Amino acid sequence: MTANMHAFANGAELAGKLADKVTEALSAAIAARGSASIAVSGGSTPKAFFQVLSSRSIDWGKVTITLVDERFVPADNPRSNHLLVQENLLRDKAAAAKFLPLYQAVASVEEAAAIATEKTKVVSQPFDVAILGMGNDGHTASFFPGGSNLLTALDPKTPRGIITMEAEGAGEPRLTFTFSSLQDARLLVLHIEGEGKKDVLAKAEAPGEETEMPIRAVLRRAASPVEIYWAP
Numbered sequence: 001m002t003a004n005m006h007a008f009a010n011g012a013e014l015a016g017k018l019a020d021k022v023t024e025a026l027s028a029a030i031a032a033r034g035s036a037s038i039a040v041s042g043g044s045t046p047k048a049f050f051q052v053l054s055s056r057s058i059d060w061g062k063v064t065i066t067l068v069d070e071r072f073v074p075a076d077n078p079r080s081n082h083l084l085v086q087e088n089l090l091r092d093k094a095a096a097a098k099f100l101p102l103y104q105a106v107a108s109v110e111e112a113a114a115i116a117t118e119k120t121k122v123v124s125q126p127f128d129v130a131i132l133g134m135g136n137d138g139h140t141a142s143f144f145p146g147g148s149n150l151l152t153a154l155d156p157k158t159p160r161g162i163i164t165m166e167a168e169g170a171g172e173p174r175l176t177f178t179f180s181s182l183q184d185a186r187l188l189v190l191h192i193e194g195e196g197k198k199d200v201l202a203k204a205e206a207p208g209e210e211t212e213m214p215i216r217a218v219l220r221r222a223a224s225p226v227e228i229y230w231a232p
């Protein structure tokens with residue numbers, strides 16, 4: 001419903017300030033409830049932020065990290081979001097955190113979604129922090145324009161959990177948390193970088209169908225304010 005823009009001079013400054021904000025949110029969750037949860041995105045954007053966050057003094061043993069979305073590929077695949085998190089976030093002080101992968105080594109992506117939904121039930125109600133990204137096509141999480149399960153994924157009545165998505169722009173079949181799982185995170189961030197993404201955001205903020213630019217569902221209907229972190 002509400003979006004707040006936080007603009008920074010460069011990616012390094014953004015990474016530091018976003019790490020400050022997430023450190024504060026995870027530490028507050030631990031103080032209030034004894035544990036904390038964070039769902040992070042993959043792609044190319046979050047790498048520097050992950051590296052800065054991994055060195056922050058948080059009681060990481062009480063933090064569970066999972067992914068907003070994942071490709072149906074094992075963790076040694078270069079396109080795996082798990083691999084990105086393994087190499088850039090689950091290191092230094094953050095190596096003590098618990099990680100819940102979405103990918104499961106089973107025969108079908110549907111089976112993997114069912115297993116991942118069960119395994120992540122402990123943390124997603126709601127997340128303390130969810131960091132979303134956005135593609136140039138206006139997708140967020142794996143809510144792709146033209147996606148096989150897009151309407152179900154965006155339906156606020158679809159329960160929390162993970163569903164499958166196939167789309168032309170997605171490459172491999174995907175696993176993604178549903179809109180209902182992400183939209184009420186206590187800290188809901190949209191992390192984007194570059195002038196191109198700023199233009200995509202402006203287009204998404206204009207009138208149009210959610211199915212054409214699924215990020216619109218988050219910008220228009222999330223229960224939590226969307227904190228937009230942007231740098232050129």
Ligand SMILES: O=C1O[C@H](COP(=O)(O)O)[C@@H](O)[C@H](O)[C@H]1O
Pocket residue numbers: 040041042043044045046068069070071081132133134135136140141142
């Ligand atoms: O496919 C994906 O892309 C988006 C955006 O990635 P970026 O490379 O443009 O930063 C990402 O948020 C999502 O988690 C990922 O699976």
